Amino acid sequence: MNAATKTPLVPFDEALTRYEPVMGLEVHVELGTNTKMFCGCATEFGAEPNTQVCPVCLGLPGALPVVNAKAIESAIRIGLALNCEIAEWCRFARKNYFYPDQPKNFQTSQYDEPIAFDGYTDVTLPSEDGGDGEVYRIEIERAHMEEDTGKSLHVGGATGRIHGADHSLLDYNRAGIPLIEIVTRTIEVPGDKAPLVARAYVNQLRDLMVALGVSDARMDQGSLRADVNLSLKPVGSSTLGTRSETKNVNSFRSVERAVRYEVGRHAGILDAGQKVVQETRHFHESDGTTSPGREKSDAEDYRYFPEPDLAPVAPSREWVDELRGTLPEPPSERRKRLQAEWDFSDLDMRDTIGAGALELVATTVTAGAAPQAARKWWLGELARRSNDTGVDLADLPITPEQVAGVQALIDAGRINDKLARDVFDGVLAGEGTPEEVVAARGLEVVSDDGALGDAVDRAIEANPDVADKIRDGKLQAAGALIGAVMKEMRGQADAGRVRELILEKLS
């Protein structure tokens, strides 16, 4: 039992009165290449275990790796987007350690020769009112390429951990998927900002990866995962403390909470005059705490050496320049530009981003919808359906182009907002495009005066008292008659024309 775990947590704000946090972040990004880092196996998420494997990614005797050129390209583009230098010549190295998840018992990685190094990115914290606040520069030490390991499943125990399990299953589908590890230098921010900056940085990396199109960067699926390194030093001191490394934190909020928790935990240990143990830690989403993982002793020695089975990587300067030309607008600048173009308030923008709908709205606007209309559908009707079904907004079976199509039908007066919901029902149920759903379900608005006039006559006849009020000049009462007509016509009446007909008939 680690004595340090018994020390009380110190509240975050109080800890900062005595200690300064020293923080560094390592973010692993799974690249969205079609094939693995060193072989031609598919990388699809969620496939049946061990169906996307071959002698190479299983590390079978005799198998040899061959580098995936697309992964190199992605690595270079990520490096450039993070303002890094791109190595003229670099190599892979073997990182040797035994672990059942790891087919070869070494990981093919990069050690002293990363493909990208010495970069930076600026993160902007939100201000109180939801607008832009302070900007902090995060220095990037390196971004290097490596391969992912497989996954173990420990069966038969209470905790799902190896302890107490009666057997373990190994799934190597993930083994060999290309990863980029982005490592910051020590992040120099005021202690009270550390959790927010950490969160904003990881968020920004996610946006950047999506904008680059190199990864789906989904933290919930582990395709973007952050390790939080943290130590404390007494205020005013320059002596670095012992660090802990909280592994695989998998949401933006958890990154923030992990920093807060570790600051309090370290402070408790130091206040009690004890020593922080250098170790990796697990983060628990349920209560925001961390618990010890593997202890990292000084004896840990990965015995790195250049991978003799792979030729060195030497990207030509022409290629690097060409790739520089493919970089997208930086996400923060793009957001500012879109907010101005769309005339969104800070709050509109924050909600859109918060809902993970920025790209969906942008694409819907590109497809012809007005920005506010696009926002209304994605954050309203479709967000509700996403909540109801538990399917992510982006994974709903409807495209931004189809949403724009629905709005176009409204703008053309062929359907109204209520009918639009029925159209969404149809599209989501797989009945086809909005046009097809409208045709198949007969959802077009009726604006033919003959049919509408008859319905209006029947409504007046059925509601003589309402008709009298309107005749007396209380025009707001027309709503009740419109409602009656709508009800009769199952929502398909052109409400504007109905109103005009009512007023004509009762004037």
Place this chain on the structure above:
Amino acid sequence: MTTRLHASDLAAQLADGSVTSVEATQAQLDRIAMVDGDLNAFLHVDAEGALAAAADVDARRAAGETLPTLAGVPIAVKDLINTTGQPTTAGSKILEGWIPPYDATVVARLRAAGLPILGKTNLDEFAMGSSNEHSAYGPARNPWDTGRIPGGSSGGSAAAVAAYEAPLALGTDTGGSIRQPGAMTGIVGVKPTYGGVSRYGVIAMASSLDQVGPMARSVLDAALLHEVIAGHDPRDSTSIDAPVPSVVEAARRGDVAGLRIGIVREFGGEGFQPGVQRRFDEAVAKLAEAGAEIVDVSCPSFQHGIAAYYLVMPSEVSSNLARFDAMRYGLRVTPEGNPSPSAEQVMAATRDAGFGDEVKRRIILGTYALSSGYYDAYYGSAQKVRTLIAQDFSAAFGQVDVLFSPTAPTTAWRLGEKSDDPLAMYLEDVCTIPANLAGVPGISVPIGLADDSGLPVGGQFLAPAQADDRLYNAGAALERLVPAPVLEEVAR
């Protein structure tokens, strides 16, 4: 009797229909049944598979199909090279009974060229050794004297070819493991240029040094096999993407008139068996008579070759052999008296039981050489020596076309004679190691029997990278000038 034919002659007989591949293959199987009990050259014989492949070739030939030159000529494959349908053990208990789910590229090329695979040959465990005494399945024996070693690590392939069990065999050469056993059994062995033959599917010993190559009873046979297995393989990123040198043409030429041959000053004299030295000096004289220009050259860094090799090789070994951990294939041993061992304890117990002493020795050496704090002193220095050796080669090849030396300092020794002295055994590779460190090709050609031991002696030519054809030219010339000794029968 077809078993004593050179592959080129057998191929001619197959082509003109005087013998079928099934007959030739059956003759080899009969020969194996007769002599392999004494030799232990084969770890596995696949009579059924070989005869099926032979029958297929015969049928295609009967149907009038034009077939590759060696179609129908049987071959033996070192048991370090993956074969579907046949076990691949690497000479180790840790892989006992393992049948690979894929063919090595070289094996796929053999199959495509129609060579029936007779079986898998004995070797030092994971190719670690110079005598074949480190096989977990017992030593292979030298057909010239079964009380002696056949050389290593491709000792099984060498013995099989020398004893007429197979006309051709594949070996692998990391520090001399094709050339040295070739010399000790009186056959031809070639280590091609590094990257000239795919390593895909060949169980790695030391990735930056390993090379697959041909073993045969004539230089032309080796060249014919070389052309079957060589050439670019996209599955091996160290494979050379350039045309294969015309080695068959060079082997048919065999002319040293005007060829500048460098004699490496450092490879001779003290430490070299007098009988070996005498045969070598005679060979040099004959080459000179035939019109070669003999040039004395110095390669001072070669003396550090063994030291560098025994740092680089075990470093790579320690990493390459880490995958043998009982988790996915091969042996699994549960530690005694521990009903619920951890994964690490199972790995440790399995590796302890499954690896032999020499393998463990090299893993420990390599682990140490790569460990932080020692990396620069050992692995780093060894890499610098490699560079110096490559520079020595460049300088030498600025003066001469090929280098010539004895292949090994001694002839085959008695089983067990050097087993307690690994360092003495390591010295047997002194002449062959520099080629692996620099990636250049080498050939060993028989140059007679040593008068002090009555056993075969080999002469080695070395050439610049990708100039493998020079080796075959010089080797074929030497073969004509100094006929290979003929083994009458396996000597007990």
